[in-house]
Amino acid sequence: MRWTHALIPTLKETPADAVAPSHVLLLRAGMIRQLGAGTYTYMPLGLRVLQKAVQIVRQEMDAAGALELLMPALQPVELWKESGRFEAYGDLLMKLAISGGHQMALGPTHEEVITDIVRDLIRSYKQLPVTLYQIQTKFRDEPRPRFGIVRTREFLMKDAYSIDADLGQLNTSYDKMYEAYCRIFDRCGLPYVIVEAESGPIGGDSSHEFMVPCSTGEDTVIFCGKCGYAANQERAEIGGHDHAVRTPDPAAPAYESVDTPGKRTIREVCQFLDVPEQTSAKLLVYLADGKPAAALLRGDHELNEAKFRRALGASSVEPADPATIEKATGTPMGFLGPVGIRIPMVVDRAIAAMPAVVVGGNAVDVHLKGVVPGRDFSLESLHDLRNADAGDPCPRCGGALERKSGLEIGHVFKLGTKYSKSMGATYLDEKGAETHIIMGCYGIGINRIVASAVEASHDANGIVWPLSIAPYHVLIVPLQVQNAALIERALALESALSAAGLDVLVDDRDQRPGFKFKDADLIGIPLRVVIGERGLKDGQVEVKWRDQAEARTVPADSADRSILGEIEARKRQHDEWCAERRTARAAARPS
């Protein structure tokens, strides 16, 4: 492909709206172009990267035995009402009216559609297990699209669904997908980590997310450098609770009531009373399955809603609004406390380790000082309720946890019978008994493969694509394009390399060398071949890898063979690395 025919609109200046490295560089490299908030065009160069990622995903899904199909993005809302997710998804679901006044939705995911297919077509245990997948555009009315193609309203997703007869089959299907994901991201050259993820109210015994650590990541990963424990902060447990409960000091004085006019937040109260936030506690009121319930946490800690939900045994929790709070407790928000509270309360373990706390007085403009946990309020319902954070003890080994941000590129998830029950998907087992099918779902954000590759691999000059998903393998840069012999040589080299199966771009623009080199670095094609009059005089062309500082020269007459050799060697090296990782995973897997 010649650059002059390729429509690669590179930009020298950084577009003002772009902040994240992947956003800036993909725009500047002419790979994407914004249409509106959360909607992007993939220009030819960007589309090539996307399609290479698609191809890798498809190959590994097929190799794992999954069957590809294609479901409609346009779905009847009735299906969503049937599963109960019409309400649960809320505004995130894009709805539209079609002719005849019918309500339709643009699919944000396809559990409902797949379950609808399966309940008709799967009748017998003999048809199981089966895993189906598709690569398709998804729609979500994101309240806040951001970071370029990281979070958009329309995106390309590979979603797979395993259909199994029992838990044993589900575990096998899940493990296959897990392994396929490792192979996919290994092949894409992404430095991913696998973390335990919150599986939500569905339960299910496991869920893992594949994360690429980077500053634009929207998730927080909590990990232990000592034992390798890693979890999404939504999921991460906190260790070392065994000895934390403290006996109330019998000599402790009674608590006292203090006036705190207008001081509602922890910060305001603590500053007003001149005490550290770690010595205060806050009472948060939620609606758990519609009924008020409270969580008591240390003032500087964050509530983890999933832990709270599990502690209450509820299927959903949501923050109560101020009016509801006042109605349920008799006290407006800002002055709530555990002493004499009238609604069910669970207490975070950290509270039990405190000798005395500052809390709300359950009356306007009143807080209480010197309240003793276990004496002035009950510690019967003690749970791990807060978000783990850096410095907390690891739940496995007790070492100090650390945190970093990560970009979620894949998620594997055991659904169980959530959809087969709500939508009536059953099969007949060996004994002729009607049984609910068991499902798993597995997603990969294809666009995020592209974004995270850039986040993980770029420098001051531009993108450094991994060979496997680079838009082209080789960029040939003829320097003097008016020199017919030189251009001819460049095009001959292109033909030879293309014939050998490589993707080749030729920068045939009539520009100064510096200009072309800058663009070459920006778009990040792995191997650059410079053909100039100077080198050609000595029968040499220059070869330089994007990820290496130094260029080398090779004889021009055999340039095709040496370039092919270099690319093949790189590929082989990467394949071997992938194979080693596979072997290591297989060895680590409990049989």
Place this chain on the structure above:
RNA sequence: CGGGGCGUAGCGCAGCCUGGUUAGCGCGCCUGCCUUGGGAGCAGGAGGUCACCAGUUCGAAUCUGGUCGCCCCGACCA
């Protein structure tokens, strides 16, 4: 949905506060000359409903009100 910022040429911006010829600058684009190994130089040129609507005014990019759009922080995120 709350807070903040911004909308002037394909991109980056100035002008607005203090209304007044033909709305400017840099990059990019077109033509020519010149130059040719890390985003050159000179000359000429094309490109604008100043986001939109309404108002104030003799006169609005500029002042007022409204609408829309975009970005950032937060909330939210199967």
